[in-house]
Amino acid sequence: MALIITDDCINCDVCEPECPNEAIFEGDDIYEIEPDKCTECVGHYDEPQCQLVCPVDCIPLDPAHEETKEQLQAKYEALTA
Numbered sequence: 001m002a003l004i005i006t007d008d009c010i011n012c013d014v015c016e017p018e019c020p021n022e023a024i025f026e027g028d029d030i031y032e033i034e035p036d037k038c039t040e041c042v043g044h045y046d047e048p049q050c051q052l053v054c055p056v057d058c059i060p061l062d063p064a065h066e067e068t069k070e071q072l073q074a075k076y077e078a079l080t081a
Contacts, residue, residue, distance in 0.1 A: 002035035003048060004062035015050035015059065021079055024050060035065040042069060043076030 002023075005015070009030035016024045016031060021044075023037035033050075041048045051059045067075070 001040065001061040001063070001067050002038035002065035003033050003040060003050065003059050004035075004064075005031050005033055006058045006060065008056050008058035010056055010058075012055060014053045014055070018049040018053050020044040020049070021076075033059075033062075035062060036075075037079065038065075039072045039076040039079070042072035043080065 005024075007030065011026075011030060016026070018024075019038075020041060021037045021039055023034045023039075024031055025034065026032075048059070051057075
């Protein structure tokens with residue numbers, strides 16, 4: 001499953017540089033995550049780095065983009081090929 005940034009985002013700028021896939025970007029009002037690039041850090045780290053650094057805990061799983069660990073691994077491999 002890709003992650004999503006909720007409206008609770010305070011635009012603190014800490015998540016964007018932590019994303020190894022450059023999936024996080026500054027949107028019109030809050031930061032956003034490009035689901036086609038988000039692997040939940042599979043292939044890079046054991047857990048999503050953006051969630052670890054977020055001070056307001058506003059980066060949950062995105063139910064609109066359900067993926068298995070295998071699918072996330074395949075996405076990682078495609079992104080880094």
